[in-house]
Amino acid sequence: xxxxxxxxxxxxxxxxxxxxxxxxxxWFLPVTAAVHAAATLLAIRGPGFETGTSVLVLDPLGKIVxxxxxxxxxxxxxxxxxxxxIRSERNNRVFVSCLLSFLGLATLVAWSNHLGLTxxxxxxxxxxxxxxxxxxxxxxxxxxxxxxxxxxxxGIALALLGTFFLAYALLHEGIxxxxxxxxxxxxAPDLSKPWLRAAFVLLLIGYGTKMGLAPMQTWKPDAYGxxxxxxxxxxxxxxxxxxxxxxxxxxxxxxxxxxxxYASRLLLFMGLLSMAVAGLFMLGQKDFKRMLAYSSxxxxxxxxxxxxxxxxxxxxxxxxxxxNASTKGVLFLSAANIHRAYDAKTTDEVRGAIRRxxxxxxxxxxxxxxxxxxxxxxxxxxxxxIVTGAFASGNFLTAALFLVFxxxxxxxxxxxxxxxxxxxxxxxxxxxxxTALTLLPIFAFMALVLMLGLxxxxxxxxxxxxxxxxxxxxx
Amino acid sequence: xxxxxNAVLVLVLVLxxxxxxxxxxxxxxxxxSFQGALLGIVPLLAHEHVGLPAILAAAVAVILKGFxxxxxxxxxxxxxxxxxxxxxxxxxxxxxxxxxxxxxxALVLTGGLTPSAHEAASLIIPTSIATVxxxxxxxxxxxxxxxxxxxxxxxxxGIFIFGVLLVEAIPLVVEMGVLLDLFVGIFVISIIxxxxxxxxxxxxxxxxxxxxx
Numbered sequence: 224x225x226x227x228x229x230x231x232x233x234x235x236x237x238x239x240x241x242x243x244x245x246x247x248x249x250w251f252l253p254v255t256a257a258v259h260a261a262a263t264l265l266a267i268r269g270p271g272f273e274t275g276t277s278v279l280v281l282d283p284l285g286k287i288v289x290x291x292x293x294x295x296x297x298x299x300x301x302x303x304x305x306x307x308x309i310r311s312e313r314n315n316r317v318f319v320s321c322l323l324s325f326l327g328l329a330t331l332v333a334w335s336n337h338l339g340l341t342x343x344x345x346x347x348x349x350x351x352x353x354x355x356x357x358x359x360x361x362x363x364x365x366x367x368x369x370x371x372x373x374x375x376x377x378g379i380a381l382a383l384l385g386t387f388f389l390a391y392a393l394l395h396e397g398i399x400x401x402x403x404x405x406x407x408x409x410x411a412p413d414l415s416k417p418w419l420r421a422a423f424v425l426l427l428i429g430y431g432t433k434m435g436l437a438p439m440q441t442w443k444p445d446a447y448g449x450x451x452x453x454x455x456x457x458x459x460x461x462x463x464x465x466x467x468x469x470x471x472x473x474x475x476x477x478x479x480x481x482x483x484x485y486a487s488r489l490l491l492f493m494g495l496l497s498m499a500v501a502g503l504f505m506l507g508q509k510d511f512k513r514m515l516a517y518s519s520x521x522x523x524x525x526x527x528x529x530x531x532x533x534x535x536x537x538x539x540x541x542x543x544x545x546x547n548a549s550t551k552g553v554l555f556l557s558a559a560n561i562h563r564a565y566d567a568k569t570t571d572e573v574r575g576a577i578r579r580x581x582x583x584x585x586x587x588x589x590x591x592x593x594x595x596x597x598x599x600x601x602x603x604x605x606x607x608x609i610v611t612g613a614f615a616s617g618n619f620l621t622a623a624l625f626l627v628f629x630x631x632x633x634x635x636x637x638x639x640x641x642x643x644x645x646x647x648x649x650x651x652x653x654x655x656x657x658t659a660l661t662l663l664p665i666f667a668f669m670a671l672v673l674m675l676g677l678x679x680x681x682x683x684x685x686x687x688x689x690x691x692x693x694x695x696x697x698x
Numbered sequence: 699x700x701x702x703x704n705a706v707l708v709l710v711l712v713l714x715x716x717x718x719x720x721x722x723x724x725x726x727x728x729x730x731s732f733q734g735a736l737l738g739i740v741p742l743l744a745h746e747h748v749g750l751p752a753i754l755a756a757a758v759a760v761i762l763k764g765f766x767x768x769x770x771x772x773x774x775x776x777x778x779x780x781x782x783x784x785x786x787x788x789x790x791x792x793x794x795x796x797x798x799x800x801x802x803x804a805l806v807l808t809g810g811l812t813p814s815a816h817e818a819a820s821l822i823i824p825t826s827i828a829t830v831x832x833x834x835x836x837x838x839x840x841x842x843x844x845x846x847x848x849x850x851x852x853x854x855x856g857i858f859i860f861g862v863l864l865v866e867a868i869p870l871v872v873e874m875g876v877l878l879d880l881f882v883g884i885f886v887i888s889i890i891x892x893x894x895x896x897x898x899x900x901x902x903x904x905x906x907x908x909x910x911x
Contacts, residue, residue, distance in 0.1 A: 278869070278871075337869070337872065339867070339868050339869075339872035339875075339876075340871070340872050340875065342872075342876075343872060343875030343876055343878075343879055344875075346879045346883070347879060347882075349883075350879065350882050350883055350886050353886055353890070354886065357890070357893070360893075362897045362898070362908065363908055363909060365890065365893050365894055365897055366894075366906040366908060366909055367909060368890055369843070369890055369894060369903075369906060370906070370909075372883075372886065372887060372890060373837075373846060373847075373850070373887075376850060376883055377837060377850060377853065380850070380853050380854055380857055383857050383876075384830065384856075384857045384860065387857065387860045387861050387863075387864055388860075390864045390867040391860070391863060391864060393867075394863060394864065399866055399867075400863075400864045400866055400867040401866070401867045402864075402867045402868065402872075444909075444911075445909040448909070449909070504911060508911075
């Protein structure tokens, strides 16, 4: 059963590539997404999905990312159908099959318990998503795709070297090397410390490049800014969550080895740096899609801070993976609608979105309020949990800087967002009607954001608590 | 076996410097592909027990790195109709010196780090680090898109060398996955360079500067 789930998206990707009709091909996406989501829920809930090998196991950490990816794809696929209908003049063969391949690879990352296989899958997501950025075939998007591919591949090559260093840390001590996650955790105290530290730095830089942490974030604003909105959502919520999961496993190993304090210092530094850089570049940002990219940098920084703080903030960090993903869905898709209506994405040309496109405009505004951490939305709950965790564990400076940077981001992002939604419509502009397919998914994401902010359902809470226990981090 | 292995690794180090020193792109591609093919058989030299999976992996690696990937890149080179690298950030002669310095640095730093069980493989770690550093030099100082891809290939070669020590930790599936990733990566990159050439009428990455704050 598990193998069927893992192969299914790839099989559908192959069918989609061979399917002749450009008009009906997009429907492969929601169909695959629905089956995949249902199967994932069954796999998370109950038995019947054992794989018989220790290389593929859906452990609690993987469950969270599988859930996030499944949900993201389910709502996103509906938007994709609407989007491709509007762009029906373009050939969507590559688009659809790459998206489906991405789903398969993301699922592989969630299930993989072998650090080498995880690496293969994450590099795969880079290769599967690059053609998506280039869908609009503009000069700017090809530049963005090139930077994404090159920086992403180099970063991820460093992660491979780091993975090898990790295995070597065992060999150096005379133990047979392995890249099996459970085995590495068990043997962690015996790892050679210098090689472990070097491995951690390389893995932080490598997977951090994929996540878009500072100072490796330079590709992000270009890629997110030039990609179609749906692709931006997939990148911001899907690819980053996968890279974060890969990094979580490393984090678990490092903590099990006793080098937690060393790791924590580095993580807090990178996290705060990312938030600071994001805030800085958001001030005076005219392009609202690039602004969303910096928001993603900021939230990856928040995740790193949560990990750096450790046990007290872990629940908030894992919850933040979900709240961030859903809110990014709202933001990127509504931004895409606005971009489409105005055929522009800077505040020079885009004004009065709330008057011209009331639904998308309001959703975009709501998304901004949510992502900057206001109640009653999800990100407030997760960020609050991380900050209280920081205070509880004595990281006062971190918590203080965290709050200051949140404020800077709020100011910068607020200025741009309010310019976009408020004001008068440009001369001669009329009301723009968004199609139902491009609006419903945003409502679905928003409902999720609200639900996570108001009341986290018991099964979900149990899932996250399970994952926190699984990470078994010392105080 | 040890002597052959060490000879191969030294040859790899020398090929690094060759790759740094020439401006003829076709030559660089051939040098790096020869390096890749050579490295494909290193795992067979480094371990006493050579099973069928190892031979299979070696064969695939040699075919991929020695023939398939260079042919994709030569095709991209022909389509782009360029022959030489422009004067890079660090000139060709200084690049060789820099590469030699990086090699020396790697040898000094990591020369004594192999565990006793693998005496035969004592040059592997320094060669790996040196190749990674040379890959970085190529990536960061060259302007033509194809040169940067070659730098990436050299980087991957360097990491591959390190992986030779860890054969027990890497099942065949993962090994194949890594090679598949490399192949698909180069394939996608070659398509993108083609489009860059069409859009910008050049493969000089200094032209890709429209996106900035």
